[in-house]
Amino acid sequence: MVSNQKSSLERVVEQHRQLRRFAASLREFVGGRGPDPGLRETPEWVSALGKKLMRLHEFLSRHFREEEESGMFEDLSMHHPHHCRQIHALRNEHTAILRDTRALLNAALDYSEEHPLPDRDLREWTNAVVAQFERHEQEENDFIQRIYDEELGCGD
Ligand SMILES: [Fe+2]
Secondary structure, three states: OOHHHHHHHHHHHHHHHHHHHHHHHHHHHHHOOOOOOOOOOOHHHHHHHHHHHHHHHHHHHHHHHHHHHHOHHHHHHHHOHHHHHHHHHHHHHHHHHHHHHHHHHHHHHHOOOOOOOOHHHHHHHHHHHHHHHHHHHHHHHHHHHHHHHHHHHOOO
């Protein structure tokens, strides 16, 4: 692996770490007891959720663009030719993840006291979006980790 490939993969792995922190903070936020457990959430709670989701969406779109432009998917396919279909699917999944995150973000931004969403819906929806991008990044990490393992195995 040449050094610029290595540094761009390391950058990706570091961003995946940051995404895990995003995931943990969102899980904690929606898992915490609201001011009225079991009732609809307050506009303040939904507005705070909206801000977190906006930051997540910004981070994800920058991260996905960097991965696509860095040649990471080409590197992964080259190292794992038997998994190129799965790697291609991972790349295509970026669009779906951004679309789903945006849909949830819009629901939080559109929230109003006249048209509230049941809190359970927003909590479950957030957990589903978090689980989706976490699983996605974990799959990418697994492929990246195997490249590192192979390099070490060759005594590089
Ligand atoms: Fe990623």
